[in-house]
Amino acid sequence: MKSDQTRLLIVGAGVIGSLYALRFAQYGLDVTMLARGKRLDALTRSGLRYNDNGTIKQMPIKTIETLDNDDIYDYIFVPVRYDQAESALAAIKNNRSKTIVTLTNTVGYDTWLEIVGDRLLPGFPGAGGDIKEDVLYAQFGTEKHQGTMFGEINGRISERVKELAKIMETADLHYEIQRDILAFHVSHAALAVANRHFYTNDGMADIEIARSDSTLSKIAADIKHNIRLVAQAGYSVIPPETKEMGDWPDSEIMSLYRRMLSNDFIIDVKLGNHAVSQKAEILLLNEAFHKKTVLTGKGEESERTASRAQKNYECPIP
Secondary structure, three states: OOOOOOEEEEEOOOHHHHHHHHHHHHOOOEEEEEOOHHHHHHHHHHOEEEEEOOEEEEEOOEEEOOOOOOOOOOEEEEOOOHHHHHHHHHHHOOOOOOOEEEEOOOOOOHHHHHHHHHHEEEEEOOEEEEEEOOEEEEEEOOOHHHOEEEOOOOOOOOHHHHHHHHHHHHOOOOEEEOOOHHHHHHHHHHHHHHHHHHEEOOEEOOHHHHOOHHHHHHHHHHHHHHHHHHHHOOOOOOOHHHHHHOOOOHHHHHHHHHHHOOOHHHHHHHHOHHHHHOHHHHHHHHHHHHHHHHHHOHHHHHHHHHHHHOOOOOOOOO
């Protein structure tokens, strides 16, 4: 039975999913988390525990372990790693909810469309952090260009996009409706894959190695090269802040990263436990990014997705 209040489901209880669930719950929205294993046990036992300026607090959160096909939500959010996205979507594909919002890295949507069809609404989270001993240490971006990004593949401002924008406003979250969400994802991947230089054969670089000229020079060169690849493949480089980095001298990019790596929160994001678990994602994304920009470019993806995107929702969500 559908209630009058918008129902939201978060698939997964990792850093990003937990942070969105917390924010939605704090602002009185009807949110449920789909969680399993030890994380489900912790949420059931103690609620969602989180760090608030040095104080550990707790927020009761509704949880489910399985999603019934007829358990209908207005929006299902899927904030999982790129390497987990296909399996996560496959697990919920038979549910009859109308809109599935992916909040993750990617460089294309074809396989996702094959799984969930035009229910797909691609997005990207404006957040980062870590979970330590079942306590969430995370935060949302403070600038508009660091907010939650989302948009229809065909660039239209559909009713479901408008309604999602209202949800973000209700939760007092920065957001941006992207008219070219694929270009945004490819552009962001250009930066994200440079983080591969923080990984070693057996884990993560320590802070001194991460801040070293050797590591940061590789990151700077990678970023500039990748931004050029995005443009050469025919994509718009967005947002403007990313495009501008392509014209910076290497030394300026290195200085930016060195400043970021002087902040304890950024160190956790780039080098902490969550970053360690992202290694498979970053390496797979790096491979997909170069295949996309070097071997195929924009034309092939556009041709495949255009016909599917024509069916994207342009009417109010029932």
